[in-house]
Amino acid sequence: MNIQGIQKLTLIDYPGKVACTLFTGGCNFRCPFCHNAGLVIKPDASEVIAEEEIMSFLKKRINLLDGVCISGGEPLLQKDIVRFIGEIKNLGFCVKIDTNGAFPQQLKELVESGNIDFVAMDIKNSPSDYVKTVGIDDHFLPAIQGSVEYLKSGVIDFEFRTTAVKQFHTNKNFEEMGEWIKGPHTKWYLQNFCDSGNIIGEGLSGFERFELESILDVMKKYVPQSELREIR
Ligand code: SF4
Secondary structure, eight states: OOEEEEEEEESSSSTTSOEEEEEEOOOSOOOTTOSOHHHHHOTTTSOOOOHHHHHHHHHHTBTTBSEEEEESSOGGGOTTHHHHHHHHHHTTOEEEEEEOSOOHHHHHHHHHTTOOOEEEEEOOSOGGGHHHHHTOOSSOHHHHHHHHHHHHTTSSEEEEEEEEOTTTOOHHHHHHHHHHHOOTTOOEEEEEOOOOSOOSSSSOOOOOHHHHHHHHHHHHTTOSSEEEEOOO
16 A cells, blocks of 8 residues: 555544544546645655554554545555455444545445445536546546446445636536436535645636535535535
């Protein structure tokens, strides 16, 4: 496992749980608004944290933390993710994974292992504008659609979430997105873009509060469980 960061305590990353977050190195996308540019663009530049160190940390947190969030980068790029999560689960933690949805087979394998409790999947944009939002030109859209349909089937507790960026999203995008992801199990969270100073692109901005409210009104027509999530 290529783990390059640990946030030892988070009350935000895993809804309803006191958790820690592990950050995996590397990603197949290059979203211009990505705030983990170092992990994505130069995954070899940072030190990999030894698995023994991570497991030792987690053992000390048994009964202190409820859950472990695996984020990135893109965690499903890791070849041994199923084994690794199984070992975390064996310690008694709930496990959540953050994914960009580009690896539906790995996602399915992980869910079927029974060792994952919650999936948070990014919905970067409506299908028609997905390519420009993830910064690569590739035939990944069928894979994204596969993950969306798989999660919508209700096999596991999940959420979709979107980082809203003024340069990439219009109300029309959200109309299309709502139609795409709606379903009886769907929950969707709107996150406003905020420049962390460590992003991949440049010249990007988030929306004003009234604009976010307007986006929420659009999405609620399709996904009643749509909410604005305040970012750190
Ligand atoms: S935002 Fe997520 S999917 Fe996009 S480049 Fe960053 S880590 Fe990868």
